[in-house]
Amino acid sequence: MTTLGSASADPGELDTGRLEVGETRDGTPIGLPVAVVNGAESGETLYIQAASDGDELNGVGVVNRVVPQLDPQELSGQVLVTGVTNWHAYQVAEHRNPIDDTKLNRAFPGNPDGSSSERIAHAVFDAATRADYVLDLHQGSTSRMINEVRVRCGRHHRMHRESLELAKVFGCGHILDQKGPEGQLARAAPDEGIPTVDPELGGCVGWDEESIEYGVEGVFNVLRYYGFLDGDVETEPQTRATGFDRYGSPTGGLVRFQKDLGDEVSRGDVLFRVTDVFGQLKAEVTADSDGVFWRSRRLPQVASGEYVCSVGTNVSTY
Known part of the structure; x- marks a missing residue:
């Protein structure tokens, strides 16, 4: 059985639930929406999260379209998903967590006894570090941006080659291969030996269907290339900056x-x-x-x- 928060699935099953990360100001528990897709066959684990920044919604659109298409009977391994990561910011359509005025993607690996953002980061980092590969779905906030994938661990990191390969497999056409700021999931997870990338799916207000489609295709490229699903993936040359x-x-x-x-x-x-x-x-x-x-x-x-x-x-x- 595979669990994430209250979601629990036996092999060949899919379940959704909530991952508790604290309480609101009136004491109501906060639970991030999570899903577990447990394949009928054994295999590796992929972790996906969206809306680490509360106004970056294209990743939520990707999750919204990918999860219903995942048949656990056809899957080898597990897929763990956090559909909305920055819960407080998402509720008010803001970039930063308004409780502590923090950009969540600067708070990893988090702290179970820290600020609101540090507690959220700790909870999802625990899920991410159970995986063999990590996709942290972003977009260029509300500005205009090309569809690209970011490798943030730095070119001298021991997981750089594997993370760069993951970016190429995702296949947006453009890769930014530049060491990111401390506290990013795509920097912290490679320190734990996990290839991690940060797909930046365009930039818009709300969500953009073309960028979401890039993300959906990218997730399925990863699932097929790494053996979660049957099928071949032919990687194409990417423009790398x-x-x-x-x-x-x-x-x-x-x-x-x-x-x-x-x-x-x-x-x-x-x-x-x-x-x-x-x-x-x-x-x-x-x-x-x-x-x-x-x-x-x-x-x-x-x-x-x-x-x-x-x-x-x-x-x-x-």
């Missing part, structure tokens, strides 16, 4: 982008122009390096110094 340049606006005004997401960028290319409200040019920002136009803000209005866009750099084919 190991650097990430961020650009802010030198002045206030309205942004007009000169590049689209996914476009190749050469050093000196104009990335965006800033005009005043009457269309008069105030500033022009060019690329410092060759790369790929990776991410951009959604709203056109900017203040001086405010974030505008990012370019993936040190690009190669992997």
Whole structure:
């Protein structure tokens, strides 16, 4: 029998339940929605979680579509799923946990006696470290971003090769291979010997069906490639960036982008122009390096110094 919180499934069964992670301000228990899919045949374990950031909903869309398609009678091994990880932020459609003003994906591996976010991180990290592979489903918050997968353990980590392979198998087409901040699940789980990636499924307000479909296909690629399900997966070359340049606006005004997401960028290319409200040019920002136009803000209005866009750099084919 395989369990996660109150979800419990014998071989060949699927069950859903709740993983308790604390209480609300009136003492009501908080339970994250979890699922266990226990295959009829023995095998490895895959852990999937979504909405570590409360406004990143494309991962929830992936879980919403993947779990009903999983037939435990056809599965070898187990799939453990946390459908909504940052419970407090999800309830109010915010990025950070409003109870402790913390970005949950900076709190791993967590602390059972710590803050609200640390307690949540500890509970789901315990589930993640039971797995052989981990998918932490994200998106570029509410900004615009290409569909990509992030390898965050760093290129000198002992689990880098395995995590990079997992990213390629997921197969969004773009990989950001750059060591992430401390406290990310995709940094903490490899320290426990578990290949882990952070698929960033586009960026939108609400959810985006195209990005969700990338995520659904990616999960099934992983399930087939690693033997959870029958079927072959042919990995395709990915565009891999190991650097990430961020650009802010030198002045206030309205942004007009000169590049689209996914476009190749050469050093000196104009990335965006800033005009005043009457269309008069105030500033022009060019690329410092060759790369790929990776991410951009959604709203056109900017203040001086405010974030505008990012370019993936040190690009190669992997």
